[in-house]
Amino acid sequence: xxxxxxxxxxxxxxVYIILMMVGFYAMIAKHNxxxxxxxxxxxxxxxxxxxxSIGSKKRGSYNTHYSKWAWRGYTCY
Amino acid sequence: MKSxxxxxxxxxxxxxxxxxxxFPDWGDPNSPASLHVSPRxxxxxxxxxxxxxxxxSVLADYRGYDTLFETTVIFTAGITAVMLIxxxxx
Amino acid sequence: xxxxxxxxxxxTLCRLLIPFIQLFGLYVIVHGHGSPGGGxxxxxxxxxxxxxxxxAFDLPEAKRRFSEKLNNIFCSLGVFIxxxxxxxxxxxxxxxLDYGILNKILPVNPVMARYYGMFSIEVGVGITxxxxxxxxxxxxxxxxxxxxxxxx
Numbered sequence: 001x002x003x004x005x006x007x008x009x010x011x012x013x014x015v016y017i018i019l020m021m022v023g024f025y026a027m028i029a030k031h032n033x034x035x036x037x038x039x040x041x042x043x044x045x046x047x048x049x050x051x052x053s054i055g056s057k058k059r060g061s062y063n064t065h066y067s068k069w070a071w072r073g074y075t076c077y
Numbered sequence: 078m079k080s081x082x083x084x085x086x087x088x089x090x091x092x093x094x095x096x097x098x099x100f101p102d103w104g105d106p107n108s109p110a111s112l113h114v115s116p117r118x119x120x121x122x123x124x125x126x127x128x129x130x131x132x133x134s135v136l137a138d139y140r141g142y143d144t145l146f147e148t149t150v151i152f153t154a155g156i157t158a159v160m161l162i163x164x165x166x167x
Numbered sequence: 168x169x170x171x172x173x174x175x176x177x178x179t180l181c182r183l184l185i186p187f188i189q190l191f192g193l194y195v196i197v198h199g200h201g202s203p204g205g206g207x208x209x210x211x212x213x214x215x216x217x218x219x220x221x222x223a224f225d226l227p228e229a230k231r232r233f234s235e236k237l238n239n240i241f242c243s244l245g246v247f248i249x250x251x252x253x254x255x256x257x258x259x260x261x262x263x264l265d266y267g268i269l270n271k272i273l274p275v276n277p278v279m280a281r282y283y284g285m286f287s288i289e290v291g292v293g294i295t296x297x298x299x300x301x302x303x304x305x306x307x308x309x310x311x312x313x314x315x316x317x318x319x
Contacts, residue, residue, distance in 0.1 A: 009102030014094055021090040029082035055111060057104050126281045128200045136205070137285040141264045145249055148292050152246055155299035164311045 012053045019046040181223035188216040196293045200282070206289035210296025217301050221308070235313065238298055238305075245295025252287045 023046060026039025101108035122134045136144055196209030221229045253264040261268035266284025267277045275283065305313065 009105075010097055010100060012103045013097040013100060017090060017093045017097070020093075021086050024089065025082060025086045028085070029079050053103065054108075055115075057106055057111065125278065126285070127278045128282060128285065130200055130202070132203070133199050133205055133285065133289075137288055138266065138281055141253075141288065144288070144292070145246075145253070145264070148246055148249060148295055151299055152242060152295060155242060155302050158303050158306050162306045162311045163313070166312075 013050070016046050016050040016053065020050070177223050181219055185216050185219055188219070189213060192216065196289060197286075199289050200285070206292030207296055209289075210293040211300065213293070213297040214300035214304070217297075218304055221304070226309070233301065238302055241294055241298035242302065243295075245291040245293070245298065248291030248294070249288050252284060252291070256284075 020043055023039045023041075023043030027036050027043065030036055030039065118135055118139060119131060122131050123129055126134045126138050128134045128138075192209050192212035192215075194209075195204040195212055196206060199205035199209070217229065217233060220232065252266075255272075256265050256268055257263050259268045259271055266281045268280070269284055270277050270280040273280055273283060
């Protein structure tokens with residue numbers, strides 16, 4: 001099932017792009033300044049989560065050398 | 078005005094989703110983001126710098142030049158606020 | 168524009184609590200190597216202790232403890248410490264911000280010289296972040312008129 005694998009492999013990028021577009025619409029279409037700032041905050045967090053999701057791997061952990069087993073599979077931050 | 082913004086948002090979103098067709102899958106261990114230079118940072122951070130925290134060693138030692146200009150940007154933001162908001166005394 | 172708070176419970180409690188917040192901020196800056204933290208986070212915590220002084224006490228009380236002239240000096244002192252560390256590496260013969268060469272003036276081996284180079288730049292970043300956040304807060308809360316806001 002090539003289509004199901006394609007959707008499962010890439011749906012994280014699509015979700016973060018939709019969140020980015022919500023923030024982008026709020027920045028350019030609202031007239032109230034506070035609503036524009038809220039849109040900018042949504043846009044900023046969507047970009048941060050997008051970059052984190054590019055580098056995340058299965059069974060990843062936080063990246064400090066607590067023991068010798070920590071190097072096996074971790075999130076690149 | 079709002080319908081024009083909506084059309085621009087839809088076009089931008091469609092272009093970005095069209096660009097993700099070539100991206101590696103989610104959690105792929107062979108993606109270029111995890112093979113190019115990050116194994117070297119992860120394996121050699123204690124041996125070369127003596128600091129077990131990888132975030133700090135990348136931020137302050139391997140990529141220290143970027144942190145210098147990030148601090149300069151914070152300084153510039155403070156100066157801009159001083160120039161725009163403070164009023165001279167009479 | 169800023170009405171002083173006349174509540175004895177809040178004043179006593181904040182007088183006890185503010186030194187511990189500052190101590191925790193210094194702890195976060197210094198322990199950036201072994202646990203999550205570093206210069207930026209510790210600088211924000213130090214600035215938060217100053218905001219508590221302004222909120223719980225009066226504005227002249229805050230100005231008496233951290234004057235505007237000292238604030239302006241601290242803003243640029245942090246960036247100066249950062250660039251000075253890089254420039255010392257350049258004077259001793261290596262590239263800019265290459266801390267391994269600092270073992271010629273510090274009595275450690277080259278691996279630990281990078282450790283102490285990273286520590287000095289985190290101190291610089293923490294000082295700049297704290298001073299800028301205090302300056303931004305005072306600008307916004309008095310509306311630009313620092314000395315005339317006290318007369319109203």
